[in-house]
Amino acid sequence: MTSPVDFVIRFTLADGAAEAFDAWAVGQLAAARAADGVLDYAIHEGADGTFVQHERYASEAAASAFAQERGPALGEWSQLARPSELLVLGGISEQFRAALPPFGTAFAPKHRLAR
Numbered sequence: 432m433t434s435p436v437d438f439v440i441r442f443t444l445a446d447g448a449a450e451a452f453d454a455w456a457v458g459q460l461a462a463a464r465a466a467d468g469v470l471d472y473a474i475h476e477g478a479d480g481t482f483v484q485h486e487r488y489a490s491e492a493a494a495s496a497f498a499q500e501r502g503p504a505l506g507e508w509s510q511l512a513r514p515s516e517l518l519v520l521g522g523i524s525e526q527f528r529a530a531l532p533p534f535g536t537a538f539a540p541k542h543r544l545a546r
Contacts (some may be wrong), residue, residue: 433490435470436521440484441535442514452511459504466500468493482512491523 432524444452456474463472463486471487488494516535519528528538 433492434521436488436491436494436519436523438484438486439516439518439520440481440486440514442512443480443518444482445511445513448511453517455504455507455511457464459501459508462501462504463497466493466497469497491521491527494523511542 452485460472461475462493468489469486470489473485473486475483475485477483486494514532514534517532517537519531519536519538521539523538
């Protein structure tokens, strides 16, 4: 049985990127809703302009498939966002881990308490 994997990304936007980011987010959220294995995909904006993006996938394979499908959109995100932290919740392979961006990445591979 595979376990869900979550990604929590904290970021700000590049100067002048708000309008382009909003357009990107609309397309990305629509794609996430339609994709198999994407359990949750949400972007929250704090009062200070910091964003928190939460992605939950049914498995590492589902996360990988969505990333491959949305490759060009993820490249666009990297032009718009200035990430500061990535938290990965759930177990992922070393190969998948190596492919993640290097900014402030922390891993919590085991569920201590879960319902």
